[in-house]
Amino acid sequence: MTESVTPLPDSLIRPLERFYEYLRSEKGLSLHTQRNYKQQLGAMAEHLCQLGVRHWQQVDAGWVRQLASKGMRDGMKASSLATRLSSLRSFFDFLILRGELSANPAKGVSAPRKQRPLPKNLDVDEMAQLLEVDEDDPLSIRDRAMMELMYGAGLRLAELVAIDVRDISLRSGEIRVLGKGNKERKVPFAGQAKEWVGRWLKVRSALLKGPEPALFISKLGGRISHRSVQKRMAEWGQKQSVASHISPHKLRHSFATHMLESSNNLRAVQELLGHENISTTQIYTHLDFQHLAQVYDQAHPRAHKKSKE
Structure with missing residues (x-):
């Protein structure tokens, strides 16, 4: 029943x-x-x-x-x-x-705390191994351009797929990105990402079947799907003999981790990732306590013991 x-x-x-x-x-x-x-x-x-x-x-x-x-x-x-x-x-x-309620009864009720697992990142050598794609067919060039751009600009998968050709400027090295909540931001990209996007734009017409604004297109000529990007990146991870499973999110997290390790600028990484709250960036970037303790010891005026006279 x-x-x-x-x-x-x-x-x-x-x-x-x-x-x-x-x-x-x-x-x-x-x-x-x-x-x-x-x-x-x-x-x-x-x-x-x-x-x-x-x-x-x-x-x-x-x-x-x-x-x-x-x-x-x-x-x-x-x-x-x-x-x-x-x-x-x-x-x-x-x-x-709408004036139908005077107070929010759910404001003071919270869910039990959940453990948020830290996303794993690739180290710099693994990223280099993954991105060493030397095949020159249009699909391989497209895939390397996508991976270089995700790692080079820290994009979300949905942001990458939504980019149109008009949103990207090779000359200025900027991408117009539509993030969560339809919030627009400009993201810089340079170096290998810029080079491979340029290479992709030169061969993109080989896959076009008609008018299509999308930057990254499938072999059928339309905008590439989220699932196709995930599948192609996982396949490249296996083909390049990278030990861990490759996903778009892992490339974004690797960008955040490597940027933070090099710059120690949490606020800048927050802006680049398009996070509304810095606490989200702190979850993505797993700075170890020892590093934080060293920064504290070096920076705080009362962290140093006075020498005995």
Whole structure:
């Protein structure tokens, strides 16, 4: 027997529908994020309805804690529970914005802390081994240009795929990138990245089948897909005998790590990566404590012991 689902009243459904339209038309969130919000909020609305809640204005911090507790009892991962509470906070913020709520009952309720594994990076020698692509067919040139650009500019996979030819300037060494939340930024690139993008632009027409604005295209002539980039990079990792699995994210993290090790400028790396919060950059860049202790000992005016007279 299938479990019967309590039909949701309009008083719960309509505000959610307005929120989904707001996410789509005004916030510019990705379809993946929109689907996550819809799934999480729908599940919470059903649970509240089963408990007799008919209006969002009835929900207080106690109800929110009960929703979090149910998620934990159902075996939700900490990351999924954090997404659930985040979607609820965003929804209540929307109701406050529309004057339908005076305070956000989910603000003070937090998900249990989750351990965030540090992404692994390639060392400089492994990067050199991966990027030593000497084949001169158009697809190999394209792949090396993509990898050089991801490592040379620290791009996200979605940012790389979305680049159009008009977004890139070889002369000035700049790329116009559309990051998370449709936030635009300019990213510098130089050296090998610049050289191989230039080489790719010279052979790109060999794969074109018609008008196509995308910088990186597939062998069918259209914009290359996320999955194709992931697949090609993994294949190059095996072909170049690199010990660890190669992914676009690993190239981005390697960029962040190597830039930070060379510059010690966390704020600049934050800007280059397009992180809104510096705490995100700190997670990507695993400076060891010994290095931080050395910086402290050298820089802090009261870190040095006074010599005995």
